[in-house]
Amino acid sequence: MWSRLLSRRVIGRTANCWRSLSTMQLKTSEFRSLFSDGLTELAEVFEKHQHELRIAGGAVRDLLSGKRPEDVDFATTATPEEMKDMFQKAGIRMINNKGEQHGTITARLHNESFEVTTLRVDFQTDGRHAKVKFTTDWQKDSERRDLTINSMFLGLDGMLYDYFKGYEDLQNHKVRFVGSADQRIQEDYLRILRYFRFYGRVALEPDSHEPETLVAIRENGRGLAGISGERIWVELKKMVVNNHGAHLMELVYSLELAQYIGLPPDGNVEEVKRVWQITKDHSPKPMTILAALFRRPEEVEKMDIRLKVSREEKTLALFLVKNRRELCKSKDEPDSLKPFTDFIIDSRELDTQSKVCELLKYQGEEKLLAELSRWSVPRFPISGHDLRRMGITSGKEIGTTLQKLRDIWKKSVYQMEKDELLSYVKL
Incomplete structure (x- = not known):
């Protein structure tokens, strides 16, 4: 995956740890696959104006782990104003620049969006939010990040810039805060x-x-x-x-x-x-x-x-708390899915089958889960219109009769068809 280690040197000491710069070059297919027409054009704009542009944070961690990142964030030495000027001159559209006060400008090229953030340092934090000031010091920006594995940068030439042994921690499966855990936590x-x-x-x-x-x-x-x-x-x-x-x-x-x-x-x-x-x-x-x-x-x-939480998440929690003991497989037929399918048939909610699948996971019922995942909800073949055509006009009687027929249908494991079910109707 990697070329040889190119250089490693101690460059300074913070109050809590030594900072060292590790550099090595990434040459993986996952890294090369990032270079779309949009990214190539973006890189040319920054190079033309002599501003550095690097991949930052989680995307670097994923690439080092052999994964193609879903989201790629970029960091730069250019200020937001400089980026806006560069993009305007290049005819590049900018969108959703709500993050500009924190240094983020989003450029739109070739139907792709690229979030680029100016290097920054936190000069005031309250445990939730931070006030920042911009910098051109890559080490300072790295120092303000949370975990060593998230504090690395990757140049567009594949060169890794690692100030806090993030790659070493990733190789050793270690998760550590950058510098003082106490300080990093109190920042957010x-x-x-x-x-x-x-x-x-x-x-x-x-x-x-x-x-x-x-x-x-x-x-x-x-x-x-x-x-x-x-x-x-x-x-x-x-x-x-x-x-x-x-x-x-x-x-x-x-x-x-x-x-x-x-x-x-x-x-x-x-x-x-x-x-x-x-x-x-x-x-x-x-x-x-x-x-x-x-x-x-x-x-x-x-x-x-x-x-x-979302309504769906809340109702799932309530469903599981209520039914994890009440809705169980039959003691007489332990391999039968019927108590669960009956429950789904009787429910008027569209997502009941999904909830019951989660219940079977919760209960550890692998076989029944596999069966229910393949099962399709059958359609009850009788409607109130069918009963009215037979001469039943009372709404209450229609409801009672439909329920009786539904119970018969369920006992047949949903096999009875309309004519057979209607033969049970006594006029």
Whole structure:
């Protein structure tokens, strides 16, 4: 994947760690595949005006891991005003420049959007937001990022610029904060959950955290109370379905974070561990795992007030809490899917089959899950119009008769057709 190490040199010392610059050149197909007509033209504009342009952050981490990144962010020495001037002169359209105060300009070339952000340093933070000033110092911008594996830059010639041993940590499956964990967390308390999320993506072992990192998380956990529920939910739902999701939820409780992020203080962690283990190979929805925490529907309501989850996510949690014990396979016919298909047939909600699939994941019913995933909801062949044509005019009687016929149809495993069912109608 890599050419040889080109150079490595110590260039300075911060208050908390030595900074060193590692450079090496990336020559992978994933990297080369990024070079569309749009990126090539963008690079030419920056080169013409003698401003540096590099790939930044998560995209570098993904490329170093042999993955083609879904999103690519760019960093530059050019200020927002300089970028706007460059793009206007080149006839490049700019869109959605809401992030300009933080240094981000979005250029649109060849039906592609490119977010380019000026190098910056945080000069004032409150644990949620930061006021920034622009810089041309790549090291300073790297120093303000959260984790070493997210602090690297990649030149468009494939040259890696790594100031905090991010590539070494990636190779060793280590997740560490840049410099002081305490300081990085206090700049933005959401970084606690980002640390957990990336730990699940990178670490091989469930419990190989640096002790000082966990101490910093515990001591700063109350700062999460000031973070919006929407931001917390974005991180939390990625975390629980990741590798080590059960271990990370256990940490949330042992480090006393649950109370600050909308989770029940006495959440059923053992149930989460059980459900995570049996669902992890079946692509569970995040709420399917989190539902294991809740002992009562009221706890779901409290969680929703704090995290503002979607209506679909909330109803799934309530469905699982209510039905995980009530809706089970038949004791007489343990391999029968019928109790679940009957439930779906009787439901008036369009997404009931999806919810029941999540319930079967929760219950560890792999065979029934596979069967239900292939099953299509049959159409009940009788309507009120059919009964009216037979002379039944009372709305109440029509409703009662339809229900009786539906019960007969279900007992036939949905096989009876219209004429046979109508023969049961007594006029």
